[in-house]
Each structure stands twice: as C-alpha cells, then as structure tokens.
Amino acid sequence: MTKIKRNAALLAASAAVLSLAVPATTATASAADDARPSHLRWTKCEGTGLDPRQRCTTIEVPMDYADPHGEKITVAFSRIPAENPKARRGALFLIPGGPGGGSLDQPSDKGQKLPKEVRDSYDLIGFDPRGYGRSTPVSCGMERGDLARTKLLPWPAPDGSVKENMATARRMSEACAHHGGRLIRHISTANEARDLDRIRAALGERRISAWGDSYGTYVSVVYNELFPDRTDRFVLDSNDNPDPVRAERAWFAAFEVGAEDNFAEFAEWASRPGNPDRVAGTAAEVRRLFLRLAARLDRDPLPWPGANPQELNGNVFRQMMLDSLYDPDDYPALAKLILAARKGTVPPAPEAPPEPALQNVTAVSAATICNDVVWPRSAAGYEKEVAASRAEFPLTAGMPRNATVCAAWPYTPKEPPVRITDRGPSTVLMIQNRHDVATPLSGALKLRQALGRRAVMVTVNSTGHGAYLDNGNACGDRTVSRFLATGERPRRDIVCD
Known part of the structure; x- marks a missing residue:
C-alpha cells in the first residue's frame, strides 16, 4: 500500500481459495522467456518537473495471459539510465x-533520493500498472459521492449498521460492470507481475x-514466486501480509492494530509540554478527547463546504485521523483538526485529486482487490x-472488517492468490518500521516467515509508512543502500534503533 494522501483509493478485500481457471504455470510460461531487447521507441515523458534524462515508452501485453494471442493492451514505462555505465x-x-498507484515519474523524484552508488549501478525503471495512468486506462464512471474517502474505505453507520455499505458496494460494482469494459476483469496482482516480466x-x-513499496512488496514477492530465476536484488519496504487465503482482506484488518499502535505515538506527541499544537495534558486524555469528538460528530456533523461529503461527520473525522498517521509530519494537521472540531469549526477542505484521475485510481484499486480473491x-x-x-478497536469503528465494493463484485477471480513460499533464490532484503499504520510489523513478520531463508529483515525503530529513505533512520538506509x-546483506535479521 502507498500513502493514503497520494492514493485516494486504498480498499480492502477478503478471500477464499478457488480452483485455477488457468494454472499459474501456464500463465507464467506464456510470459517472455528470453531477454532479447525489443525495438523500443523512447520519447520525452509527459508532465512537468521531470528529470531531462527520463524517457518513456510503451509495450503491448496480453489483456488475458490465458489467451496470449488475443486482445492486447499497452503498459507504459520509463527509464533513467545508470549514471556510470562502467559500474x-x-x-x-x-x-x-x-x-491503484503508478511509478512512471518516480525515476525523476523518488529514484533521485537513492545514493549515487546505487544510481551509478542501475537504470531506474518506473511504470504505470495495467489499467492505470498512461497505460491503457480503465474507469468505472462512479457517482461522485462514491469517490469519497469514507465510501472507498467502508466506514459503517454510527450504530454499526452495514446496510448503506452493502448498497454502496452494489452501486460501485454495477458501475464497474457497465463502464469498465473487458479490461476490468483482467486487472490483478499476478497479471501486474507478468506485465513486469514483459518489461524486463x-x-x-x-x-x-x-x-517495492507497500502494496509493491506484494507485487514484488508475487513476481519472485512466478519468476524466481529472473530476480537479482529485491528490497521490500513496508510489507504486506501475504496471507494465501485472505490476501487484501488481511491488509485491511491490519488497520485495527496499526491505528491503535500509531495513535499512541501521535497521542504522546500531542500531549508534550511546549508543543504549539498540544491537544491535551496526557496521551490518555488525547485518546479520550478524540473518541468523544468522533461520537459527537456522529450525532451532529459540522458543515464542510468543498469536501466530499460536505460535512465533517464522525467517520470523516476518523478517516482524517487514519490518513494523518501515515507520516509523523502530518501530526500537526491532525492536532489542528482535533482542536478545531472541539471548538465547532473546520479547517479548509483538503484539495481532492481531479475527478478523472480519482475515477481511474478507484477502478484499478477495486478491480485488483476484487479480482485477486x-x-x-x-x-x-x-x-x-x-x-x-468496534468493541475491540474503537478508533477504527469497525471499518477494517466491513463490506467494500468486492462484496457485490460481479466477476469471479480467474485464479487464487499466489502462495508465497520459501523456495527460490535468497535475493530479498525486507525493511520495516516498527510503527506503521498501514503495514504494521505483525503483517511484515508474516511475510518474513513465508519467505524463510529467501529473506533477511531489517526492523527499524521508527514511526510512519515507508522506511527506506523516508520515515526510517540512517541505520536502515545504510543497510538497504x-x-x-554491493549485494552485501546482513547474515541474519537485525534491528536498527
């Protein structure tokens, strides 16, 4: 998963294993088995603020890997060449x-944070996954109200009812069936991994x-499982639970423990003497105040012009809390929201992404989690x-176990989730913050266990989503770089304090 502020369509899923409509080995064998370079037409990338060295291109891939000679779609990718060709x-x-996120522009921004010895060694490759951005795009044409954060992440009614969530799931699913075309059925994690092998x-x-970052860790390990002999050095940053039955549903459930853990970090910060955004005198008081305000806003929402929905209700308040826990840099914004709500006021409404982009992100996100399981x-x-x-985790009020769009999805997954195993080359280094609201340590440990001898894990004693060159620390950054x-990896799991 990515930061919620950068990806307004993070959804959840649950799973049950199905019989393969097409065996994974068949689909994998249909991918490119050689490394003969294609004749690629590299052009200047669209967009502003990009590194002038970055170039973009596209390739055609099968829409359905079970029918490799059938209809094709395009996948867009970019490259900044290694800075030292000799190295x-x-x-x-x-x-x-x-x-529902892409990395097409990341060689120009995130990639430039890498130390020079890494940039010297590698061409940096970004891409837009199938259905997204400048690849062949997909949209469900959903109602604007169904693009609200509290619809995409399924917060139940104040009394715990899920009736409206089920109605929303039906409405969103019908929109995807009507507007999504054939491509909506062929967007999945496994197919994203197969597309990556075509790019390779x-x-x-x-x-x-x-x-791989957040959800990208799952794509990475699926690639590792399908194409183990085509992997060199894989870094998994902020790791998803690879549960072979529940898949994305397990990630959503992780918000329960992630929110409790990270809110405690926020509450400690928000109660410190001398903090200009101090909320209360103790961490316990911060928590009680938040829960009281959420309950009050359930009963009496505040008008919030320009927002979607145009009110600050209890669930919007909870969602803003969850968003802010991704990065300690956002703690002041959460504190200011709490202080404003306490006075019966609201800050300016957050700027939403352009609706076409949000429609695209939402469609890809929904299709992936619903087609995976x-x-x-x-x-x-x-x-x-x-x-x-709700009884055990009041901060998240039941949302992580609620019905998303997948509860009414009209299509059946074409294959079960790829089971992650300890069989294959030992090419993986995991890095994980101790406190992470979206991909908590408990889920990372599940992935670590599944990979066995294939991986070594670096646990960073830091807070926030995204460890390497982001919310981690110097020890973790040095280890990954x-x-x-050089390929040097710790001999065993380590902790970076």
Whole structure:
C-alpha cells in the first residue's frame, strides 16, 4: 500500500481459495522467456518537473495471459539510465504502492533520493500498472459521492449498521460492470507481475532488481514466486501480509492494530509540554478527547463546504485521523483538526485529486482487490465482524472488517492468490518500521516467515509508512543502500534503533 494522501483509493478485500481457471504455470510460461531487447521507441515523458534524462515508452501485453494471442493492451514505462555505465549492474524497478498507484515519474523524484552508488549501478525503471495512468486506462464512471474517502474505505453507520455499505458496494460494482469494459476483469496482482516480466524482456535484462513499496512488496514477492530465476536484488519496504487465503482482506484488518499502535505515538506527541499544537495534558486524555469528538460528530456533523461529503461527520473525522498517521509530519494537521472540531469549526477542505484521475485510481484499486480473491457477500456476516471490531478497536469503528465494493463484485477471480513460499533464490532484503499504520510489523513478520531463508529483515525503530529513505533512520538506509550497491546483506535479521 502507498500513502493514503497520494492514493485516494486504498480498499480492502477478503478471500477464499478457488480452483485455477488457468494454472499459474501456464500463465507464467506464456510470459517472455528470453531477454532479447525489443525495438523500443523512447520519447520525452509527459508532465512537468521531470528529470531531462527520463524517457518513456510503451509495450503491448496480453489483456488475458490465458489467451496470449488475443486482445492486447499497452503498459507504459520509463527509464533513467545508470549514471556510470562502467559500474552498471542492471535495472532497478520502482514498484509502486496501491493498488491503484503508478511509478512512471518516480525515476525523476523518488529514484533521485537513492545514493549515487546505487544510481551509478542501475537504470531506474518506473511504470504505470495495467489499467492505470498512461497505460491503457480503465474507469468505472462512479457517482461522485462514491469517490469519497469514507465510501472507498467502508466506514459503517454510527450504530454499526452495514446496510448503506452493502448498497454502496452494489452501486460501485454495477458501475464497474457497465463502464469498465473487458479490461476490468483482467486487472490483478499476478497479471501486474507478468506485465513486469514483459518489461524486463523488452529491456533485454535477464534479471531485474526492485524496490517495492507497500502494496509493491506484494507485487514484488508475487513476481519472485512466478519468476524466481529472473530476480537479482529485491528490497521490500513496508510489507504486506501475504496471507494465501485472505490476501487484501488481511491488509485491511491490519488497520485495527496499526491505528491503535500509531495513535499512541501521535497521542504522546500531542500531549508534550511546549508543543504549539498540544491537544491535551496526557496521551490518555488525547485518546479520550478524540473518541468523544468522533461520537459527537456522529450525532451532529459540522458543515464542510468543498469536501466530499460536505460535512465533517464522525467517520470523516476518523478517516482524517487514519490518513494523518501515515507520516509523523502530518501530526500537526491532525492536532489542528482535533482542536478545531472541539471548538465547532473546520479547517479548509483538503484539495481532492481531479475527478478523472480519482475515477481511474478507484477502478484499478477495486478491480485488483476484487479480482485477486473471492469476497464474502453476507450482510449478516459483515454486521457480526463489524460489531466485534468496534468493541475491540474503537478508533477504527469497525471499518477494517466491513463490506467494500468486492462484496457485490460481479466477476469471479480467474485464479487464487499466489502462495508465497520459501523456495527460490535468497535475493530479498525486507525493511520495516516498527510503527506503521498501514503495514504494521505483525503483517511484515508474516511475510518474513513465508519467505524463510529467501529473506533477511531489517526492523527499524521508527514511526510512519515507508522506511527506506523516508520515515526510517540512517541505520536502515545504510543497510538497504549497501545491499543494492554491493549485494552485501546482513547474515541474519537485525534491528536498527
């Protein structure tokens, strides 16, 4: 997963294993098996503020890998060449979070944060996943109200009812069935990994290295499972639980513990003497105040012109809290919101992405999580789960176990989630912050266990989503940079305090 502020369509999913409509081995074999470079037409990338060295191109890939000679779609990708050709090792793929995010521009920004010895060694490769951005795009044409954060992340009614969530799921699913075309059925994590292998072959690379972030860690390990002999050095940053049955549903459930853990960090900050945005005298008082305000806003929302919806209700307040816990730099904004709500006022409404972009992000996100796994469809089952969650984790009020669009998705997944195993080359370095609201340490440990001897894990004693060159620390950054530049990896799991 990516930062919520950069990806307004983070959704959840639940899963049950299906029989393969097409065996994974068949689909994998249909991908490019060689590394003969294609004739790529590199052009100047669209957009502003890009590094002048970055160039973009596209390739065609099968819409359906079970029908490799059938209809084709395009996948867009970009490259900044290694800065020292004599030291060049290969290509480093920047695999974005999401689902519903792209990295086409990341060689020019995120990639330039890499130390020079890494930039010397690798071509930096960004891409837009199938359905997204400058690849063949998809949209569901959803109602504007259904693009609200509190619809995309399914907050239940103040009394815990999921009736409206189920209606929203039906409405969003019908929109995707009506407007999404054939492509909406073929957007999945496994197909994104297969597309990456087509990019690898087109570049003429026998193996690739990668820096996968959040949801990108899941894409990375799926690639690692499908194409183990085509991996070089893989960095997994802010790691998803690879649960082979629940898949994305497990990630959403992780918000329960992630919010509790990270709110405690915020509350400690927000109660410090001398803090200009101090909320209360103790961390416990900060928590009580937040919960009281959320309950009050459930009963009496405040008008919020320009927002979607145009009111600050309890669930919008909770969602703003969740968003702010991704990065300690956003703590002051959350504190100011709490202080304003306490006075019965609101800050300026946050600027929303352009609606066409939000429609695109939402469609790709929904398609990925719904096509990856089968969702429960029983409203009674969701009611039961939401009630249990609300009782144990009041900060998230039942949202992480509630019904998303997938509860009414009209299509059946074409294959089950890829099971992540400990079989394959030992090419993975994981890095994980101890306090992470979206991908908490508990989920990262599940991935670490699944990979076994294939991985080593660096746990960073820091707070925030995104560890390497972001919210981590110097020890973690050095460890990852050394691995990418030289291949040196700790012999065993370590903690960076």
